[in-house]
Amino acid sequence: MTQILILGGGPAGGAVALGMKALGYEVTLVTEARPFDAVEGISDRVIQGLRHAGFRKGLSCLPQPSARSAHWNGEANSANTESLIERKKLDAGILQDLEAAGVHVIRQRVRQVQGLVALNDKSSVSVQVMLDNGESLSADFMVEARGRAAPQADFARSRGPQTLSLLQYWHSDNGAESVSQRRSMAISLPDGWAWMAMLEDGRRYLQLTVDVSAAELPVKQQLAKYCQQRFLAIPEAKAFTGNAKPVGVPHGRISTPVLVEENIGSNWIRVGDAAMAVDPLSGNGIFQALSSALQAPAVINTLIRQPADAELAARFYRDRVEGLFYRFARIGRDFYQLEERWQGAPFWQNRCQWPDAEPVHKTVRFDQLSVEMMPVVADGLIAEQEVVITPDQPLGIWHLAGIPLAPVVNQAKQLANRQAFDAWFADQQNCHSVGIQNPAQLNAIRGWLTSVGFGES
Template sequence: MDTSQAGKILVLGAGPAGGAVALGLRRIGYSVCVISEPRPFAAVEGISERVVDGLRGAGFDAALKSLPAPTPRSVHWSGESSAANTERLVIRSEFDRGVLIDLERNGVELVSGRVRGVTRGDDGYRVEVVADSGSRTLQGIFLVEARGRAAPGSGLERLRGPETLSLLQYWAGPEMTPRTAVQSCADGWAWMAATADGRRYLQLTLDVASADLPPKDRLVEHCNSRIRPLEMAAPFIDGAEPTGELHARTSTPTLCREPVGADWIRVGDAAMAVDPLSGNGIFQSLSSAMQAPAVINTLLQQPQRAGLARAFHRARIEELFFRFARIGRDFYAQETLFAEEPFWRRRRDWPDQAPIHQAVKPRDVSIARRPVVENDLIREAEVVVTPDQPLGIWHLQGLPLAPLLRALRSARPGENPEHLLAAVLGEKKALAPQLLMWIRHQGWI
């Protein structure tokens, strides 16, 4: 497939989602330009090893080098404390520089500046970018919106969860062993982090409707008065003092109902943003972006499959959103000390009562045609659909599963199921026992 003459694709935003899409498009052969501007404040995030694996799979080699070793993580929730987990503290300014290095090494054009306007004409998109050196206009055939929660709404329909606000305050103190902590309180929860150089990051997440926040000039005092009494805050504030401005950020879960069009796509937080409590911010951004290059490639190279490609991206974004939203819901429901407080009451039942994982019985399993990714394109294939996997499972270790399930369901009384699988597998018949065990474990038969 020759994509070299297809024209330039413009990516707005150089976070994990925008970067992953850009790297994926370059691997296919597209010309890509990423427009981004530095973060307006110093941000830090805690990520799990699953996120590290996802970043590695996306090709973020230089960005990964900025990650420190895992640090201890303590949790005080519903009156109980635990310290069994770890997380890595990501200094976003360092990580973001690594992402830009990865993009440049892979042939992505980088433009630094603020997007002042986006217009669409018969010949594609024009994006006006403003920087210290002046303004310039970039042109492309396709637009990737990856500016996170700050991305303009463009009049698109959105589903919003309970309105949530996070207040971030920096502290400075003596050097200490890096660590993080989470603690619930009556009106929300706090996340605290400390790096080895004495920097502390204390964030309080509140319900907008019930927070009763004071005027802006008293926000720092209010935020610190809520954090100081917390048991888990002591190691972070002992000998330390607040420094710099307090930053307010929206943390409201948001789903864009239409995240893709004929010549544009939204990924990452611009498509769906989850509650930070789930701890999956970067992971969900990557999840929504990794298969976007195949969607874009299909829209550009096989417009006859445009409807299929859009349906694939839309369904995937919605499935990811509700999965992560339910993870957050169940974690909120575990807090029983403050269950009747407005913050917790609004979140323990949202977005619904559907379980994260549903029991699978053979009668609930079906074979259907669904969009899948193959050779950097979206096409339709037979997949196995279950209550726990509504988008379907296409293959396992490269082996299509629908033919295997169909063969097992055709079994006559007394017929050996391993023999049925072996007949379908042909040269790979030695895998029949292993596959049969896996299928039974899934509850398909």
């Protein structure tokens, strides 16, 4: 039986592991504990993504959403909420889900990887992985899911502005605090931005994000004092720094947006942050990691079972990873543009214009729609199907409301106007001929066609 080896046990690696098990593969996953106990704020969309991936134990540790405030461009906003997750708890829950599903989990550090084969190389080579304890693992296919820690030096990359995030823990000496005090805050600063989280047990998690080239950072021995002074100098941060002191040493991590352009080969694939990592300001880190990871099992399955379609599968995967990267990059750019006070400062100037001037969402008109053959996920494999191409969805829309969209659009183009469309689709037999089975689906189709201006004079 084909052996799948996954390096990395976070949400991305875990999602691929469960997906490959569902397709009938034997899966081994190698992971090591996080070097620091990070806290992250996630939205309901991320929670839905984790649920879709199958993380039951992982989700059991999630707290209820708490208040999130933002101080941006001189204005305060407290309308939003987010769930503050402790990544070590989430990752531990994910590993429990994997083991319950029959995934063999090895808790070790990876020392070396050999045997990766390029996509156009037809050699039958096993991937060899050496662990820190001296154990050697062999697999038919490897998934690189170690996030930003995955080796990148040998791969072509596209990078955004060089960014560094400094994380510092604080703790209140007043003992346990009320649950109502769990909260988070984001605030813009002249040379960057800060995010702060408060947990009910008195722990505080403070993060400062700056430009690597523009920041005047002290030597390592002075970094703790530097971070403390920076956070104490933020008036709005008093709720997080008051009655609290820093604990331990700050942790620095690179948070530069990076797209690894070579992300797939004949016997390997990169997923999650190992394939592309976005600016933390967009707040979509786990979501984007899951986005690539949930598509990867069908791509891997195609490479293994239908090698004649390898190029098709690779094109599907590369296009989607690149599309996700630039979509999230533009979301971050738009957030940076909302801060108008310091646009001439290096940090803000570098990020208000990257990656380009393209809008995140484009206006779509009915006359711009086209129907083309494109790769999609179908029955656990990558296959070509007719999809609807729009300016906002250049990779195509295959299904809408559970039915193929292309036949409906083709029919709408033939009918040319809304009156003829409504008359044709009033016949149930006509609806069935294009896949529409019930009124809810027909209403969804009508609503979408209205949104792109079908029938407008």
